[in-house]
Amino acid sequence: MSQIPAPDRPxxxxxxxxxxxxxxxxxxxxxxxxxxxxxxxGDAEALLGDLGSTAPDVAVLDVRMPPTFRDEGVRAAIxxxxxxxxxxxxxxSQYVEGTYAQExxxxxxxxxxxxxxDRVASLDDLQDAVLRIRDGGTxxxxxxxxxxxxxxxxxxxxxxxxxxxxxxxxxxxxTNAGIAAQLFIGVGAVEKNVTSIFQKLxxxxxxxxxxxxxxxxxxxxx
Numbered sequence: 001m002s003q004i005p006a007p008d009r010p011x012x013x014x015x016x017x018x019x020x021x022x023x024x025x026x027x028x029x030x031x032x033x034x035x036x037x038x039x040x041x042g043d044a045e046a047l048l049g050d051l052g053s054t055a056p057d058v059a060v061l062d063v064r065m066p067p068t069f070r071d072e073g074v075r076a077a078i079x080x081x082x083x084x085x086x087x088x089x090x091x092x093s094q095y096v097e098g099t100y101a102q103e104x105x106x107x108x109x110x111x112x113x114x115x116x117x118d119r120v121a122s123l124d125d126l127q128d129a130v131l132r133i134r135d136g137g138t139x140x141x142x143x144x145x146x147x148x149x150x151x152x153x154x155x156x157x158x159x160x161x162x163x164x165x166x167x168x169x170x171x172x173x174x175t176n177a178g179i180a181a182q183l184f185i186g187v188g189a190v191e192k193n194v195t196s197i198f199q200k201l202x203x204x205x206x207x208x209x210x211x212x213x214x215x216x217x218x219x220x221x222x
Contacts, residue, residue: 044076058088088133113139138173
């Protein structure tokens, strides 16, 4: 679980993104959101090298960076959590890469997120993601969820339209209270839908919201 910063200081963010234009744009968005960018780098190794001095609450990393432009961000995120278990991690990607999302989320218990770069153009979406990750939550881009669900086909036919909405929001990492607020229904109604979804899909309930996300993602990727 990520540690919650003291209320008298902003959330400390470090950023690794090889595109200078996007890097500068994200720093501006962080500033507008009230976060403090304590480090901005063009590659993951530089970010890892400065962890001792930057002491971030949340690290934001591009998935593909120098030198190979494959999965440097994922590897760095896992190493960062090994060195500083309380640090939240948000991965950014140009495309839907469900394998990377699953690998990241499976590597630790909460405080993790995966968003498409198009999503972070919205200050509200970016701010919400960083805050949820800082508080130990899980964030998964809605487009990733939709593509994974689309691959499942027939098994979803047993779900009602409302249950499918709840399933998508569960997979994004929303809590029952968050789902209720999003759909303008009561928490009790959400709980009933969640129970029905797990019964219909043959999933076992799990204690934490993060583990619930992993259970849903594992089912989608069967």
